[in-house]
Structures are given as structure tokens and as C-alpha cells.
Amino acid sequence: MQVLDAESNQNDSKSVLVVFTGPSGAGKSSIIQKLKENYPNRIGFSVSHTTRSPRPGEQNGVEYYFVPEEKFKDMIENNEFIEYANVHGRYYGTSFQAVETVLNRGQLCVLDVDVQGCRSIRQRSIKAIIIFISPPSLTELESRLRSRKTESEADVRKRIDDAEDEMKTCGEPNLYDLVVVNDFLDRAYNEARTFIAEYLNDKDQKFQLSL
Numbered sequence: 001m002q003v004l005d006a007e008s009n010q011n012d013s014k015s016v017l018v019v020f021t022g023p024s025g026a027g028k029s030s031i032i033q034k035l036k037e038n039y040p041n042r043i044g045f046s047v048s049h050t051t052r053s054p055r056p057g058e059q060n061g062v063e064y065y066f067v068p069e070e071k072f073k074d075m076i077e078n079n080e081f082i083e084y085a086n087v088h089g090r091y092y093g094t095s096f097q098a099v100e101t102v103l104n105r106g107q108l109c110v111l112d113v114d115v116q117g118c119r120s121i122r123q124r125s126i127k128a129i130i131i132f133i134s135p136p137s138l139t140e141l142e143s144r145l146r147s148r149k150t151e152s153e154a155d156v157r158k159r160i161d162d163a164e165d166e167m168k169t170c171g172e173p174n175l176y177d178l179v180v181v182n183d184f185l186d187r188a189y190n191e192a193r194t195f196i197a198e199y200l201n202d203k204d205q206k207f208q209l210s211l
């Protein structure tokens with residue numbers, strides 16, 4: 001995985017936006033975590049904007065850029081977001097600027113985005129690799145969510161319901177570059193990693209976010 005190992009040589013430090021998506025509990029964070037562990041200097045994360053209030057200890061520009069709703073809406077109007085969502089009345093978004101900051105460091109910018117966000121990325125013709133992480137089955141997904149013990153019973157049910165719809169998007173043409181079934185974590189991780197490395201090997205030009 002030479003191209004993923006490249007650290008110091010500027011010419012080898014190719015950058016690309018890598019988007020992971022898929023149902024809650026499918027294993028996106030687990031796979032991203034392994035990429036980060038194995039390629040600590042190659043993987044970067046952009047700082048998102050949000051209208052929610054900072055929690056104790058959170059700093060503006062570190063965990064998030066904390067902005068008033070008016071400012072967030074101005075940014076939407078000005079097309080400054082690659083994707084954004086309103087979750088329980090609070091806005092969250094990934095700005096072009098934040099992603100470019102990571103890409104300009106010669107890093108891969110890794111995002112975890114919902115299916116709607118992926119559609120937005122495709123509609124805007126943003127150059128990105130989009131990888132859908134699929135659970136082996138909904139039964140296995142449910143079992144993993146329960147074992148994680150981070151959700152209430154109602155939240156688990158909601159996630160399983162949403163997962164059924166999200167899984168249907170796997171068959172949509174031109175939405176995802178790769179669908180990885182996360183049966184065994186190491187195998188799924190290797191499949192995603194190999195795909196990214198091959199993409200980087202293919203593209204000689206410096207990565208440009210906009211067409």
C-alpha cells in the first residue's frame with residue numbers, strides 16, 4: 001500500500017475526499033478508526049459547522065465551528081456546504097473550505113455522511129470516493145447495535161427501520177463507488193483500503209474538489 005504510506009514526498013501525497021456511508025451500526029467508525037490507526041498522517045478529518053451550542057470543553061474550530069443559525073443559513077445560500085443536515089432542529093454541515101484545508105495538507109479527507117449527504121455530493125459533481133458500508137444482514141445489524149449498548153430500545157428500532165431504506169440505495173446507479181459488506185472487520189477494512197489505494201494509484205493529477 002505504498003501510495004497510502006506516502007508521507008513526506010509531496011508528489012506522492014495525493015489527496016482525495018473519501019466518504020463513508022451506510023446504516024448506523026454497519027461499521028463505518030470501526031473501519032475509519034482502522035484507517036486512522038494504520039495511516040495516522042495520511043488521514044485527515046475536516047471540522048464541521050454546527051448551530052448547536054458547544055458542550056463544556058469544546059472549542060470553536062476544534063470539535064466544530066460553532067455558528068449562529070443566521071450565519072449557517074447564509075452559508076447554505078452561498079453554496080458553501082458540500083453537504084448539510086438538520087438533526088433535531090440543529091444544523092450540521094461540511095464546508096468546502098474545511099475539506100480543502102485537509103486536502104491541501106496532502107491528506108485524504110475522510111467523511112462519515114448520511115445517504116442524503118451522498119446524494120448532495122453526487123448532485124454537485126464533487127470528486128469523491130463514496131463507499132457504502134453494508135451490514136451482512138439486518139438481523140446482524142440489530143445484534144451489533146444491541147451489543148454496542150449506546151442506544152435505547154426505541155433508537156435501535158428506528159435505526160433498523162432506517163437501515164431498510166438505506167440498504168435499498170445500494171442498487172442505485174452512480175451513487176456509490178463501492179459497496180463493502182462488513183462481515184469480518186479486517187476483511188471489510190482491507191477491501192476499502194485496497195480500493196482507495198488503487199484509486200490513488202490511478203489518478204496522477206493533484207486532486208481537485210470541484211470539477
Ligand SMILES: Nc1ncnc2c1ncn2[C@@H]1O[C@H](COP(=O)(O)OP(=O)(O)OP(=O)(O)O)[C@@H](O)[C@H]1O
Nearest residue numbers: 023024025026027028029030144148182183184185
Ligand atoms: N465486522 C464486524 N463484526 C462484528 N462486530 C462489528 C463489526 N464491525 C463493527 N462491529 C461492531 O458493531 C458496532 C457498530 O459499529 P460502528 O460503531 O463502527 O458502526 P457505525 O456505522 O459507525 O455506526 P454509527 O453510524 O451509529 O456511528 C460496534 O460495536 C462495532 O465494534
